[in-house]
Amino acid sequence: MSEFHIQGAAKLSGTFSITGAKNATTPILCAAMLVPGTVVLQNVPDILDVARLSTMLRSMGASVTRHGHSLTIKAWDIDPRTLDVKAVKRMRSSSLLISPLLARFGQLEIPEPGGCNLGKRPFEAHLYALQAFGVESTILEEGYRFHAANLSPAELTMSELSPTATENAIVMAALLPGTPTRIHNAASEPHVQDLCHFLETAGVNIEGIGTHELVIHGVKQLRRDVEYTIIPDPIETGSMICLAAASHAEITLEHAAPLSLMRMEMQKFHELGVRWEEVPDMDHGWYTSQHLRILPSKLTAVYKVHSMPHPGFPSDLLPPFATLATQAEGKTLIHEWMYEDRQKYLGELSRMGAQIEILDPHRAIITGPTLLTGQSITSFDIRAGATLVIAALIAKGESRIANIELLDRGYEAFDQRLRALGAQITRKS
Template identity: 35%
Template sequence: MKDRFIVSGGAQLVGSVKVNGAKNSVLKLMAAALLAEGTTILRNCPEILDVPLMQKVLEGLGCEVTVAGSVVTITTPPELSPDADFDAVRQFRASVCVLGPLTARCGRAVVALPGGDAIGSRPLDMHQSGLEKLGATTRISHGAVVAEAASLRGAHISLDFPSVGATENILTAAVLASGQTVLNNAAREPEIVDLCNMLNEMGAQISGAGTSVITIDGVAALHPTEHEVIGDRIVAGTWAYAAAMTCGDVTVGGIAPRNLHLPLEKLRVAGASVETYDNGFRVRMDHRPQAVDYQTLPFPGFPTDLQPMAIGIAAVSEGTSVITENIFESRFRFVDEMLRLGADANVDGHHVVLRGMPRLSSTDVWASDIRAGAGLVLAALCADGETTVHDVHHIDRGYPKFVEILQNLGADIRRVTS
């Protein structure tokens, strides 16, 4: 069975929405539960397809996992299987985050090379190099990454690039290593801070989260905890850009505005009114957006996951915008689908030049990844008729109740199964 979305353009989005926990955090927190024997409870979890996939991964390693709405309960046994070389692992990229915890707990990890979104190469070399500096040996064998270590010891590690995934795997291995680990050029994303906060609640000793230098003093063991997942800044940013693109008025709750400072500032430059609160923000746009340039960078820069939304608003803005992609080389596959919608876009290397137009033209388009799918729906809301968005299973992996939320905001959208 394949689902598709039918979207009719022209509606202004008006209303309020509360975002759930972050996809880019909850999956890593679920993996971190492997580090402590006993029952860990995660609250404010998003109801997305990737959570049951991670459930299957953890269950394959020996855990008992229940998912009840926004609450995930994980019971980790005294002995874990170190072998995560099975189909569920290959279905999504975040599954690689079990590599660090398994190496720390079992002294061995076999993790199938992960799949996920088609947005470009994301090698594991920094993951492997970081674990090797902690005393492990690693190799790629028969389609899996294998790490082995009789014991782990603290080390000074410098990343060539502030990789989120490598930072996470090094953190979750170093918390049980002997001695001190100093991680330089660490990722600074809010989801990294969320992971460090949960690990500290479990008894880890981590300082510097949210900065480029994180210090981890290893401990002998961790204990389970209860933790609330931070709000999803990418989902919140999607609704913010949807409001601006449709000349709407949307209030978004459940998110710290500081985690979206630059994307919201870009909307102000485009002409939107943006009000921020302690746990949310409001975006209003009463005229056609003005052209703004974007370039994706690691946090606190503009997030690559919101690049399709930047292209979407540029396509309907007044003037010419240049969007530069610095993170994933294949993310401009999205532009091919925007061309189907009539966007005036030209790709030149890792830049795309867009000359905005008042309205796009409806047609059939195909989602290639989670964020591209959401971006296509936003663009379809600005088209002159009925657009069909195919392969929407990608969107379901990252956006809970996507269609229902848009309908509540006034969009003309429906899901069709065939």
């Protein structure tokens, strides 16, 4: 087990390059199994979740090679019977293997996917969506058995706005030509949109991208070779805005996520008093990225911020925003309605001196500003890890953060990139 040792209150400044989106890379990497030739993905973050998913593909016989932030995938000649089931149990996003493997091979047995411990995360939305296409599923003691002998396009209403279940439905529809598949109540998160645009690059026509109503015109076979660039990570972009604003630092975020995909997040930052300047970066067709210069700001608490499906405030950014709220004048209500176990990080912030009143498993009131002090604390999931790093960097004294392997799942070389800003952070085994 490794931990971060952080000496807080160091002056931060400089430039931080945003990496590709974790939550977009994993579904696109799985969808690459539908491509008969070679897939080249650009702007791929070098993180543990991508490495683990690449290992799963290799366990079935795929070729996955990395050159910097580029991945080359050849995954047509694979055998799902050799899938590394132990790896599946460690990753929630391994559920995204189901649709491409069923579309290709017609049957699959897979254990219950793992991932961050955020509370109850039922799998029923996936099963419901798959059933609409003709998939028969059997619940086993430790997983699922799927049989898909008679797949056909479907019209379905998602039982919940689940991004991963929506992604499974989209991928399942991609190779079903004929009558278009219509998905109602589809999740519209940026990574869902990125998956849709990848499939369009591969030859699938998808209407309604970015809305809750998708029409997918499946094809018999995708284009043989596909090259695609992953979107910049909106969650990493938001996390770094929180760090810059909480530390009253001037930090430039290079290749930041498109603000058109972060309207609610930027609205809340604006309400809090965060100031920034935008410099256009590159036009990527369906979006334009930009550089963001975050400026020192006087922070005033917002009345309430609560997680919602896109285009609402993302659950993954709520923990970093809570740390930012500890430095704002006044009271902020944090409402995490999606996951009942996600607020465990608030206990760690309280140990550092944050004034937090926990109302129930989903709601808390944060009063600021407060001077945080260094403590020995523990990360409970990916986003909690980033949250506690932000808190430690603005705190007085030394903090030690345990269980940082979870942070490595979603943030590339976070400690190294923070040191380039002046952070006093070291990794200890």
